[in-house]
Amino acid sequence: MELTPDDLPDGLVIADEQGRVVCFNRAATRITGLAPDAALGRRLADALPLEDLEGRPWWQLTDPYGGLATRTGQPERSLLLPGGREVLVSARYVRGDRAEERTGPVRRVVISLRGTEARKRIERSHAELIATVAHELRSPLTSVKGFTATLLQKWERFTDEQKKLMLETVDSDANRVTRLIAELLDISRIDAGRLEVRRQPVDVAAALRRHVEGKVAAGQAPDRFRLALRGPLPELWADPDKLDQVLGNLLENSVRHGEGTVTIEAEPVKLSASAEDAVGRVREGTAVTVSDEGAGIPEESMGRVFTRFWRGSKRGGTGLGLYIVKGIVEAHGGTVAVGRAPGGGARFRFILPAGAPEHLA
Template identity: 35%
Template sequence: MSDPRLAEMISKMAHELRSPLTSVKGFSSMLIKRWDRFTDEQRFQFVETIHHDAERMSRIVSEVLDLARLESGRLELHKANHELGPIVERASHNVAMLPGAARIASSVPEGLIVEADAERLESVLTNLLENAVKFSDDGPISLEASASGALVEIKVIDRGVGVESGREDEIFQGPQPTRADAAMPTGGGLGLYLARGVLEAHGGSISLEADEDANGSKGATFIVTLPGRGAA
């Protein structure tokens, strides 16, 4: 990737920091100035939001650093055998406060093992779920996992606006408008670009299938494969 292209992508990801940073500043300012006006429940909700957005900012910073490492060939993975279920649970928790996140349904067999850097796989799945929530309006979102031989396959499926036919691979090349009826949200394309690099470094892959059901409802299915195995 050229330096101008890298700079553009990092700039877009830095822009992603603005929303959670504004939230943290706003809620913390209200607590400082009007502490006595809020109930204990309200204070807890504010602090919970601050904590969630601080975690989101931390993930974004980690992704910027990983992007730089990936582009320079210095991305180091700390792979081990991990049960997939808890990683999926953490990724779901990361997006739990997004509007519409309650529509996510996960199906992960107990004892499903992946050979992966757990923190980076969590980041990849968080990005996929966040992307699905942003693009699926009120439609259902599902995460399904299964084992096939020496590979584990993870699918994130939404019934959102879909992807323009013939452009399925472009969505992994960086921030650009790729969904049929909407531009890619700032940072979304970068998250997918990074996801591909991280998964390929694992010896895995990520691909996209554009969907359309019998009723003409569009959607997208992201398919992640990683070395792993089913329950013994």
């Protein structure tokens, strides 16, 4: 059965290249209280007269059909309809499918509307984020405060070896706090659609070897890992720091929550026939798979793995890592999925499109 706009749970409003409304679905009617007949065919600013919280006309402020040709839309924010009804609104500007059209005139403005119940869900999510951050910060900061206070008060009583041990603990906990802050910044950028990707040539095979060597140096048994590189990998342009985050998160999850051998595979793949580069060639990609032999992820939890605060076990962590993995991979134009490994454990696989930046446009 083919879905229609009326089947969508969120409000959908689409305006054509002249700025006139051509789609106003059932959810948009429910959220705004406006009838489709009163919106279809009218200018967007007249059919959906939104204002920001300071009373300024929204479409006049954002000027979707003008401004910079590189703009892709507006992130979700609270706006007001006549009468003061509050709605959550995001917009995407559609310019064209071909590379040369992507900085051309706007052909469609696609608006998503959500009601105040969605705002309440966001507020609950923010409250949960604050509680999680407070909990995760309390332990390392208590440790840092305790050890530094002890050293300052009783420095002469400790041997050099004891001082070194306490300072190493302080350093480790400070690194933990730094990682948590970096995660929060990434989440903020992902949510706002502003995660910056600095592409450069990346040697995926070397990156995988480096991460495995790091785990072994940290005390893991060398035979815990199996690295398989299948065939020559295509040239990959990616953000090396962001790719390290993805690899580090997936490997850490398999080591911490999985059991048995952790298998890391990298191989070239052909993307779908519709995924063509700027010169019409079918794109290549690099697929990386990380799997273990543990209990795996229950089937009923598969759909929640990449959401905020999902934890596969009680073995620590903020529950933010896989959410960030998904955001980073998608910012590169790739995809990530979870499934069951042949040995029964968890299997994570992400695919990044290969090629120089001009072919990724």
